[in-house]
Amino acid sequence: MRRQARLSQLVLAVSALGLSACDPGAPRGVDKATLDEAVSRAIGDPNTCVLIAEQAGGKLVYRYNNHTACGQRWPACETAERRNAGDLLDATLKDGRARRLSCNTQADASRGVGWASGPIPGKGLVYAAVMEGDRGFPGRVMADRLERAFKDAGL
Helix, strand or coil, X not given: CHHHHHHHHHHHHHHHHHHHHHCCCCCXXXXXXXXXXXXXXXXXXXXXXEEXXXXXXXXXXXXXXXXXXXXXXXXXXXXXXXXXXXXXXXXXXXXXXCEEEEEECCCCCCCEEEEEEEEECCCCEEEEEEEEECCCCCXXXXXXXXXXXXXXXXX
């Protein structure tokens, strides 16, 4: 029994290392820890996700938070659909349009979701961000805060 528990722990540890090795780091010339800190100060929350991709080709170069937070589907606010940060990133890569959206996620308006996306000027990069919660920022506020955070981190 003890050997099986150790084997299970080893499998979990190897799996975690494998998953983290697949995570994007940061855009070229930017320190990931510095960018993480700047994003965290700007809009950090357990239900926050920020993705940055290369405008040409769409390669993901940065993710703030984990697969769970980034994969969560919330009301899109501009349509009746639900989407996640990756869906917004794909749409922004396709049309290059900035988005600043907000809406309620609960009927009693106790929680909301904010969406922000657009190009990062002069960097050949596009970002998409989502924040949901009882203290979530509106999309316009998220965009303003992220713009400052990106500059603070060297983007």
